[in-house]
Amino acid sequence: MDDVVDVAVVGAGPAGSAAALRVLQLRPDARVLLFDAAAFPRDKTCGDGIAAHALDLLDGLGVHGVSGLGPPVPRLRLRSPGGRVVDRACARPNRVVPRAVFDAELVGAAVARGARLRRHRVRRLEAGADRVLVDDFAAARVVIGADGANSVVRRLLGAPDPPPSTVAVAVRGYTPATPDPDALVIEFARGPYPAYAWSFPLPGGGANVGYGVFDRRGGGSRTELLAALRALLPGQEPDPATVRGHHLPLSTGPRHQPDGRVLLAGDAAALVNPLTGEGIFDALASGALAGRAALLGPAAGAAHRAAMHRAFRRHHAHAGLLARLLRHPRFLDAAVTAASRHQSVFDAAVDLGLGCGTAPAHALARVALSYATLSRTRGAVRVG
Ligand SMILES: Cc1cc2nc3c(=O)[nH]c(=O)nc-3n(C[C@H](O)[C@H](O)[C@H](O)COP(=O)(O)OP(=O)(O)OC[C@H]3O[C@@H](n4cnc5c(N)ncnc54)[C@H](O)[C@@H]3O)c2cc1C
Numbered sequence: 001m002d003d004v005v006d007v008a009v010v011g012a013g014p015a016g017s018a019a020a021l022r023v024l025q026l027r028p029d030a031r032v033l034l035f036d037a038a039a040f041p042r043d044k045t046c047g048d049g050i051a052a053h054a055l056d057l058l059d060g061l062g063v064h065g066v067s068g069l070g071p072p073v074p075r076l077r078l079r080s081p082g083g084r085v086v087d088r089a090c091a092r093p094n095r096v097v098p099r100a101v102f103d104a105e106l107v108g109a110a111v112a113r114g115a116r117l118r119r120h121r122v123r124r125l126e127a128g129a130d131r132v133l134v135d136d137f138a139a140a141r142v143v144i145g146a147d148g149a150n151s152v153v154r155r156l157l158g159a160p161d162p163p164p165s166t167v168a169v170a171v172r173g174y175t176p177a178t179p180d181p182d183a184l185v186i187e188f189a190r191g192p193y194p195a196y197a198w199s200f201p202l203p204g205g206g207a208n209v210g211y212g213v214f215d216r217r218g219g220g221s222r223t224e225l226l227a228a229l230r231a232l233l234p235g236q237e238p239d240p241a242t243v244r245g246h247h248l249p250l251s252t253g254p255r256h257q258p259d260g261r262v263l264l265a266g267d268a269a270a271l272v273n274p275l276t277g278e279g280i281f282d283a284l285a286s287g288a289l290a291g292r293a294a295l296l297g298p299a300a301g302a303a304h305r306a307a308m309h310r311a312f313r314r315h316h317a318h319a320g321l322l323a324r325l326l327r328h329p330r331f332l333d334a335a336v337t338a339a340s341r342h343q344s345v346f347d348a349a350v351d352l353g354l355g356c357g358t359a360p361a362h363a364l365a366r367v368a369l370s371y372a373t374l375s376r377t378r379g380a381v382r383v384g
Contacts, residue, residue: 004131005031007294008140009115010122010153012036013044014054014280015266015287016146017106020115021061022291030295033138034110037121041104045172045246048099048208049184049200050280052092053355057284063109069102070095070203075183076350078336081190081329082374086340087183091347094184094354096200096208122147125156125262130298132261142294144263146287149249151268154256162253162270168277169219170212171226171245173238178205187232193218194326197232209236212277214323216247250274251282251312252320257305261298265290271312274323276353285311285356311356318358330378334371342366 007023009016012034020032050070058066072093079085111117125143126133132143145153178201179185185199193215200208211229213219220228222245230237249270257264266283273282289311293304325331339346345366351357 004139004141005033006140007031007142007144007291008033008035008132008134008138009144009146010035010134011145011147011266011268012040012107012110012117013103013146013148013266013283014106015268015283015290016144017103017110018057018061018284018287019144019146019265019291019294020110021063021106021113022288023294024110024113024115025062026292027295028114032110032115033140034107034115034117035120035122035134036107036117037119039119040107040117041100043244044099044103045244046099047172047198047200047210047277048096048102048202049198049278050095050097050102051278051354052090052094053351054281054284055095057281057288058106061284061288063106066097066102066105067095069105070097073182073184073201076186077180077183078186079188080333080336081188082333084333084336084340086336086346088339088343088346090350096184096202098202098208122152125153127261141297142261142263142300144265144287144290144294145268146265146283146290147268149247149267151264153262154264154268157256157258157262157264159256160254162249164216166250166253166270166274167216168212168214168248168250168272169216169225169245170210170248170277171222171229171243172208172210173240173243174202174206175209175236175238176206177236178202178207179236188332189228189232190329191218194323194332195228197229199233199236207236209233209238212248214250214274214277214326248272248277248279250323251316252323257301257308259301261300263290263293263300263304269308273319273353275319275326278354281355314358315352315356319352322352322359330374331367331371334374335367337370337374338363338366
């Protein structure tokens, strides 16, 4: 037990790999131990959408091969609950890469840089004066909890359970159909809670299809979620053997990062974008920040909390506000109308939904104008 590593990372998904990569980028001789319960390559229930913004972060971490894992998907097509459609090229193309491939590439890069990967499900941490014990057989100066939506580390840190309104639920599967190989397709549902179906074209044909509800109270059973998926994406039936469901801890939930030697990143820190369900960008960004803070020993917790606040505060405030507005379907109709008319509104929405962007005043003004116009039109129809 005298063998104390510098950083132990629990979970080798995007957040954990990014954390290990950043530690070793800053201190190539650091001893980094990466634990994962699964053997890689492993599947992860996901839409497999990799935003251009996430690739930027990987470039910054010195991982450059990922864009070659899936062809560029230039367009995004989105239909609002009221049937408004925006179909535009994104400023930079996104990618779709099955997580079995994407995550294995990242963890491979971390190992190539010097991290030690060990298959083990972590169950217990014990913080001492100068180290943290991991399940009584390993010790680290700092531990990073990057163990996903059901994070054990988060629970051990005493984080409160998120309210159901800040947790999304979703199912995904793989279909042989490829309706549009050049577009990420999103079809919003009509209903009491924001919800959408997606169809993301896979490299080599077929698509990742799924359906998610942005409020656990509206989730329903897997059968109900699949029925909603079928209704919105007819002809894109997923292979039943590939259908899996999971929940997503949204960034509108409570933040929790105590002082000390244990840090949280990615889904374990509840960072999923409440507008889109995108979480890989946030996992990479927070993992990289955790990796930097981890080199500060006992000051790591406070430093990570401050760095996360600086990096995400404005984005979370804007995304949280808009997520509340999205509960009104007419707001989404108006936003889609404005984005279909103005490239600048579309670009701002993409940065907000897939990266760390905010809602600029000019874009909000255009959405407000569309909202007023839609309200007048619908009012007139009702009166007539
Ligand atoms: C249906 C669905 C669709 C989604 N679609 C998209 C999308 O298209 N694009 C996008 O950007 N995001 C999407 N997301 C969100 C995205 O999947 C997550 O935000 C992202 O995977 C978070 O990365 P992470 O590294 O924090 O956690 P994970 O990717 O969950 O990785 C956690 C790792 O920790 C390991 N682990 C767990 N517990 C332990 C333990 N006790 N000990 C050791 N190891 C452990 C797991 O095996 C896993 O490898 C989707 C999510 C869902 C559920």
